[in-house]
Amino acid sequence: MPTRNAAPDTAASGPPALPQARGPLSAAVRTALCHTPPPTELPGAGAADPFGEDLQLALYLAYELHYRGFAGVDEAWEWQPDLLRLRAALEDRFLGALRAAVPGGADVAGELDALLVEPLDAPGVSHHLASRGTWGQLREYLAHRSLYQLKEADPQAWLIPRLTGQAKASLVAVEFDEFGAGHGDRVHARLFAEAMAGAGLDPGYGRYLDRAPAETLATVNLMSLLGLHRSLRGATAGHFATLEITSSPGARRLARALERLGAEPRCVRFFTEHIEADAVHEQLMRRDVIGGFLAQEPEQAPAVVFGIQAAGYLDARWSDRLLGAWTADRPSLRLPLCDG
Numbered sequence: 001m002p003t004r005n006a007a008p009d010t011a012a013s014g015p016p017a018l019p020q021a022r023g024p025l026s027a028a029v030r031t032a033l034c035h036t037p038p039p040t041e042l043p044g045a046g047a048a049d050p051f052g053e054d055l056q057l058a059l060y061l062a063y064e065l066h067y068r069g070f071a072g073v074d075e076a077w078e079w080q081p082d083l084l085r086l087r088a089a090l091e092d093r094f095l096g097a098l099r100a101a102v103p104g105g106a107d108v109a110g111e112l113d114a115l116l117v118e119p120l121d122a123p124g125v126s127h128h129l130a131s132r133g134t135w136g137q138l139r140e141y142l143a144h145r146s147l148y149q150l151k152e153a154d155p156q157a158w159l160i161p162r163l164t165g166q167a168k169a170s171l172v173a174v175e176f177d178e179f180g181a182g183h184g185d186r187v188h189a190r191l192f193a194e195a196m197a198g199a200g201l202d203p204g205y206g207r208y209l210d211r212a213p214a215e216t217l218a219t220v221n222l223m224s225l226l227g228l229h230r231s232l233r234g235a236t237a238g239h240f241a242t243l244e245i246t247s248s249p250g251a252r253r254l255a256r257a258l259e260r261l262g263a264e265p266r267c268v269r270f271f272t273e274h275i276e277a278d279a280v281h282e283q284l285m286r287r288d289v290i291g292g293f294l295a296q297e298p299e300q301a302p303a304v305v306f307g308i309q310a311a312g313y314l315d316a317r318w319s320d321r322l323l324g325a326w327t328a329d330r331p332s333l334r335l336p337l338c339d340g
Contacts, residue, residue, distance in 0.1 A: 015068040016206025018061075023054025025090070029061045029083070033073045037080040045089035050097035051317070055090055056217040060209070062087040063224035067151055068205060091225055098222075102309035106301040108238070108294065111308045112286055115245045124319050128326065130253035135261050137322075139199050140332050141254075142192075143208040144322070148220045149192040149270075150205050153178035155220075156240045158227035163237075167292030170284045174244065177277055191270040198264035201337070211333040215321040219314045226307060234300035237293055238307025241285040248279045 018034070021027035025048055032039035048055040064070065065078040077083060105111075129138055153175055163171055180187035193203035202208075226236040251274035258268045294301060325332035 013203075013205045015071050015073075016204065016209060018070045018073065019057065019210045021054075022057045023048075023052075025054045025086075026057040026061065029058045029086070032083065033061065033070065033077055036074050037076050037083075039080075039082055042082050042086045045086070045093050048090075048093065050093040051214060051218060053214045055093065056214040056221060059087065059090045059094065059221045059225075060217050062090070063221060063228070064206070066224070066228065067154060094218075094221065094225065098310045098313065099306070102306065102313050104302065104309070105305050108290065108301050108304050108308075111238075111305050112241065112245065112290070115242060115308070115312075118249065124250075125322050126250040126253040126257075128323060129257040130260075133257050133261075133326075136337070137326055137332075138257060138261065138263075139201060139337055141322070142196050142199055142201055143333060143337060144212060144216045144318075146192065146196060146201075146203075146208050147206070147212055147216060148223065150189050150203075152188045152192065155223035155227040156236065159233060159236045159240070162230055162233040163289070163293060164296065165292060167289050167296070170288035170292065171240075174240075174281045174284055174289070177281065186273075188270070188273070191273060194266045195268075195270040198267040208333070211335045211337070213321060213332075213334050215314070215318040219311075219318055222310060222314055232303065232307075234293070234297070234303025235307030235310065237285075237290055237300075238304035239311045240307075241282075241290055241304075242308050242311040244281040244285045247274050248276075248282065251275045 018030055021030045025043060025045070028041075028043050032042060045055070061070075062083060065073070065075075069075060069078070125141065129141060133141075156171075157175055160168060160171055160175070176182075178188050180190070184190065196203040223239065226232045226239055251271040255268050255271040255275065258271065290304060294304065322332040331337070
């Protein structure tokens with residue numbers, strides 16, 4: 001059952017501790033970050049599984065230096081050339097695997113239309129939680145999602161300087177809402193932290209990184225990868241549109257799940273906030289951001305499609321991880337949550 005906890009302020013929380021390594025790549029990056037740059041040695045990407053625990057954690061460690069960093073890690077690592085070279089090699093493997101996994105194409109309108117159709121024979125995580133999910137599964141869901149939601153809309157902010165005209169103005173309008181429309185207590189990351197606290201979880205930034213599996217890391221890493229590269233601006237736009245278009249129906253189901261299980265109002269507020277807001281954002285992203293962007297750069301249509309498809313592909317892998325674990329009556333996280 002829900003457990004009370006103090007109201008958090010993620011904006012004031014410090015950087016997280018470095019997580020434990022999951023293989024030679026993440027171990028090499030972690031070891032390097034424990035010292036002052038430059039590193040004595042960093043490996044190449046080799047034949048690492050592009051969707052595996054080791055590569056995904058190594059990428060996450062490199063990307064997090066552009067957000068809040070890690071406790072005790074020298075900030076000079078953010079732009080250290082040797083680490084950037086390794087990151088580029090890891091990105092090449094990740095991107096290559098994603099491009100090989102999705103069909104591609106240039107039919108942006110068709111891809112966006114498909115996001116509005118929910119197959120009846122393929123219910124996702126929010127469907128499961130709404131109809132029969134347990135309190136423990138809902139807490140796991142919040143822990144998984146905390147890796148992104150506690151920095152919600154930060155990766156997409158890198159798209160702002162890469163757009164012009166109405167596309168830029170409308171993207172800023174969406175981001176303005178995500179960041180609380182000028183009110184610190186309404187920042188979506190803050191609302192999610194309050195939902196975590198209401199569910200008896202630690203709302204600290206990055207608190208569940210050690211528990212999050214590769215499938216969860218990959219969904220966040222894709223946002224960072226796309227946002228950090230100007231050459232992937234079209235994919236960033238397509239990816240963000242996917243999040244906004246699919247968010248409102250999922251938020252409605254999750255709010256229903258929390259209410260069914262008797263969660264505190266602050267647990268529900270994050271999701272009810274998204275039901276209406278993201279319904280508006282859907283139109284802004286589709287008509288003004290994507291439409292305005294492609295009016296100026298029509299050759300970017302395949303990139304937009306890739307962003308949509310890559311988001312869907314990784315979300316499906318993540319959904320399979322959670323639903324497979326829950327069907328087998330086992331935790332979906334790498335390490336079980338403490339009781340609370």
